[in-house]
Amino acid sequence: MKIRGLTRTFGGRRVVDDVSLSVMPGQVTCLLGPSGCGKSTTLRMIAGVENPEAGEVRVDGQVVCDRTVRVPPEARSIGLMFQDFALFPHLDVARNVGFGLSGSRAEVRARVAELLERVGMSDHIDAYPHELSGGEQQRVALARAIAPRPRVMLMDEPFSGLDDRLRDDIRDETLDVLKQEGTAVLLVTHEPAEAMRMADEIALMRDGRIVQHGAPYNVYNAPADLAAAAFFSDIN
């Protein structure tokens, strides 16, 4: 997935200003920056639920958004995981995961079984969301998100609602699954420690712009400026 020059203004202020980055299949890029710097707006434009004023988005080399092309969100092969992920409360696990899938009933059932196996939830196939813990619901949400085999997964701090131990486990498992599937992952976070741990590449964002981009080790050891250094300093 490649974005180039994405720009969006709200009330005369450029909240996303000429943002470019790319994520390779099976890799995790962390979009890291303080609250309000424009991370979620960037993700929404990539997903297609917000229109950029300028810039383009490509998935597997195909333009899904530029000055003339606007592929609708559901046709972009982009999956989403947000913090307030919601399973359908009135559907059991199998139907939650199979919800958006096409194919014969047998094909859908087989794919759902495979996905639940992948996320370690096979024993809960008939459960309803209220019968599951937060971590179990998160696993089901992951299975649902990857069910249509999106080429790109956009994650907007999806783990911040979970307590610390559980969060680390779920986060590691989730990214393992996505890497195995060869999905390009763009993970938004405001926590340097999380980016250092999860990212193959970090894109450091401030005031709507990418101020630094590189491998975690390089960004941490050679911050682009004083503000970047200060932002990373609360890791220790």
Ligand code: ADP
């Ligand atoms: P982040 O996710 O990094 O916290 P956001 O992308 O949510 O940042 O927001 C960036 C800035 O844009 C914030 O100042 C926010 O208030 C503003 N903003 C976001 N969406 C809108 C909107 N729909 N209308 C007006 N301002 C918005």
Ligand code: MG
């Ligand atoms: Mg946000």
